Amino acid sequence: MILAAGEELADLSNTLVYSAMAVYAIAFLAFVAEWILGSRSKVARTAAALTGEGDAAAAVPAQASPVVTVTKGGTTSVLERPRIVTRSGAPGRDDVPDGPGASGGDVRGDTYGRIAVSLTVLAFLLHLGAVVVRAVSVERGPWGNMYEFSTAFSMTVTGAFLAFLAARKNVRWLGLPLVTTVLLDLGLAVTVLYTESAQLVPALDSIWMWIHVPLAIVCGGLFYVGAISSGLFLLRDRHEAKVAAGEEVKGWSASVLERLPSSVSLDKFAYRINAAVFPVWTFTIIAGAIWAENAWGRYWGWDPKEVWAFITWVAYAAYLHARATAGWKGRKAAYLAIVGFVCFLINYYGVNIFFDSLHSYGGV
Structure with a gap:
């Protein structure tokens, strides 16, 4: 009876994995739509600012910082123009601003991005459920073989991405490559790496497994x-x-x-x-x-x-x-x-x- 219950839970875990993959696939399409259908107008303005052309560059002249005067006790002091500390990915390059994000600052693109994130959250919950149910079915940590390690690994990747988003980090640009590789990892896990639920070999049966x-x-x-x-x-x-x-x-x-x-x-x-x-x-x-x-x-x-x-x-x-x-x-x-x-x-x-x-x- 216990063995049968474990097999039923293992089947449920597999169903949850496939369900998560289906939702990840839809999220992937939404992330693609965010990148492709988002407006490029803001991107064009950013490019113009980088090359020194167009209205964006004109709006931010290189020497726009005014001289500041301070009056105190009837005298006037002139402060030096604040220095701009540059940062660069390569030596000698001026400071470059961050891009507007995956959607390019467009309302439609942002909508697709929000849909993609919502779908990723749903997929993560299904994914998490699959890992937890697998653990219950085998009555141990769900990482005793390559299949279990792979499903837990990709779940961790998605969880990290969502945690960064929850912390209000600008990381939605990670969504497309991350969901793509999570889908590939799960596809490899359920085809090549899949292993039936079983107990651990003696060497793995230790508190250090956790x-x-x-x-x-x-x-x-x-x-x-x-x-x-x-x-x-x-x-x-x-x-x-x-x-x-x-x-x-x-x-x-x-x-x-x-x-x-x-x-x-x-x-x-x-x-x-x-x-x-x-x-x-x-x-x-x-x-x-x-x-x-x-x-x-x-x-x-x-x-x-x-x-x-x-x-x-x-x-x-x-x-x-x-x-x-x-x-x-x-x-x-x-x-x-x-x-x-x-x-x-x-x-x-x-x-x-x-x-x-x-x-x-x-x-x-």
Whole structure:
């Protein structure tokens, strides 16, 4: 009877996953509509401001700051014009404002964006329900194999996106690439990686299952958000460099890139996420070592999973060091952030599928 109930719950979990995928797909279409159907007029004005042409540039002259006078005790003092501190994604480039967002500042585009976010919230709730029901069906943490890890990972990614939105962060531009990859991840999970609900192997039956693995999922989800930001930074930074050099930029790609936050904003966003997650990833590796000592009698054995977890740690440590080094800021540091996330993916997919490892509990 208990086994039958567990199977019924597992089937319900699968139904919820497929339902979430259907809603994610509709949200994807709404995000696409936000980008495509949103007005480009505001984007055009932003581009004109960057190139120094048009009304937008005329409205904000380069030397518009007036001299300020202060009268006190019958005398007049003249204050110096305030200095403008520039910021740039590449050395020598003037400050570039953030783009208007995915919708381009258009009411219709904004409406599609709000619909997309609402659908993403609904999909997340279905997704969360699927993970929770799976946990109840197996009576353990829902991350004992690659299928469960993948569903929990993509749920964490979506949850992080919605949490940033709830905190009133300007991150709706993340919606389209994020929902796209969540759909791909769930599609891979329910086809290639799917595993029937089952109990854990003895080595995994530990309290550390509730510490090490969830932390790895959270770190991976946030590292992914940072990787998307770094990738978009590289695209936006190249676009800004062309504009600053006076090159003519046209087409849909230019329209999309001009709506994104500036390269500086994207770079800072990625850095803050990666810097905040790095200490947690460090603790995750330490927790895994403690778990290994409890399970196998040694803290570190250079198992492929341990090796790639360490390589991932080194990659992000190099990224943070690069950010603190003048010659490695900007594009070079962004490449390191992307390399770090690729190492995380190898640690997850590569080790579980292609390596002979004590950690190969993929079930595929």
